[in-house]
Amino acid sequence: MKPLIGITGRRLSLGMVKGTSRRFQFEFINSYFSAFGDKVVAAGGIPVNLPFHCDAEDVVERLDGLIVTGGQDVHPSRWGGNAQVDPEADPRWHHDVPDLERDEYEAALIVAALQANIPLLGVCRGHQLLNIVLGGTLVEHIEEGPIVHASPNFARDDGDDAHTVSFTPGSLAHTLYGPRRVVNSWHHQAVDRLGRGLAVMGTTADGVVEAIGLADSPVVGVQWHPEWMASPDPVFDWLVDQSAANALGPAMTGGATW
Numbered sequence: 001m002k003p004l005i006g007i008t009g010r011r012l013s014l015g016m017v018k019g020t021s022r023r024f025q026f027e028f029i030n031s032y033f034s035a036f037g038d039k040v041v042a043a044g045g046i047p048v049n050l051p052f053h054c055d056a057e058d059v060v061e062r063l064d065g066l067i068v069t070g071g072q073d074v075h076p077s078r079w080g081g082n083a084q085v086d087p088e089a090d091p092r093w094h095h096d097v098p099d100l101e102r103d104e105y106e107a108a109l110i111v112a113a114l115q116a117n118i119p120l121l122g123v124c125r126g127h128q129l130l131n132i133v134l135g136g137t138l139v140e141h142i143e144e145g146p147i148v149h150a151s152p153n154f155a156r157d158d159g160d161d162a163h164t165v166s167f168t169p170g171s172l173a174h175t176l177y178g179p180r181r182v183v184n185s186w187h188h189q190a191v192d193r194l195g196r197g198l199a200v201m202g203t204t205a206d207g208v209v210e211a212i213g214l215a216d217s218p219v220v221g222v223q224w225h226p227e228w229m230a231s232p233d234p235v236f237d238w239l240v241d242q243s244a245a246n247a248l249g250p251a252m253t254g255g256a257t258w
Helices: 034-042 056-062 100-116 125-133 172-177 235-248
Strands: 004-008 010-013 028-031 046-050 065-068 120-123 164-167 180-182 198-203 209-214 219-222
Touching: 004 034, 004 056, 004 100, 004 235, 010 100, 034 046, 034 235, 056 100, 065 100, 065 125, 065 235, 100 120, 100 125, 120 125, 125 209, 125 219, 164 172, 164 209, 172 198, 172 209, 172 235, 198 219, 219 235
Parallel strands: 004 046, 004 065, 065 120, 120 219
Antiparallel strands: 010 028, 164 180, 164 198, 198 209, 209 219
16 A cells, blocks of 8 residues: 655745736635655655644544655744744745744644654755754854855756765665765755754765754654755655555554654
8 A cells, every 4th residue: 555645835825826816816725846746656655735724643643654845934933043023924925934834733743743653754944843843943044154055056956066965874864875965955044953862864064964863763854855856866765665664554663762
């Protein structure tokens, strides 16, 4: 049986979509990056897009695996950041505005997934939120310090040699990727203090944490966008394989320690 992989998204106003009739601009849509579904299908899973208004525990009970995707910053109030957020700005109308509703739902999904010990992949924002849920913090503006990360274009690509991640020997990431891999880079925040039980599995030469894992649990966070890599990223095969094993019985995936 193919495993069911939940994929998070965001909520937008139809007014954000160019060409929408004015009569519908104040209606809302759930928006998902289709590349995640494509990668899950290619790896042998069944993608399930998850709207906000579902009970997280009920959802996770029906899933075999979970992907928490990228997007806007996590609201600084969740981890003690200092960034100023306009309280009047509506994330359904502005791409870069933090969304408290999304933060709450995805955090609840992460907690439920950890409690149920189902395989979990956090990508970019999802990688950062995983760290926050477990009590960690973020580097709020990496472009203001000695660390500058910017892929040379915004097409699907594997980045350039200047953005190479080195993986910790013996870690799951090292098993998946080998000693190093060039990845794309589209972010301005990064993991700072690690959350409970998490370990760094990969960093770039300037010290940015690009991959984290949770001991004895099927949990991975990556800072890059594996769904937009030009060459296949093995993390999706890992997720689907672990989720298929989870569907056969929780004992197959190890025990949660978080």
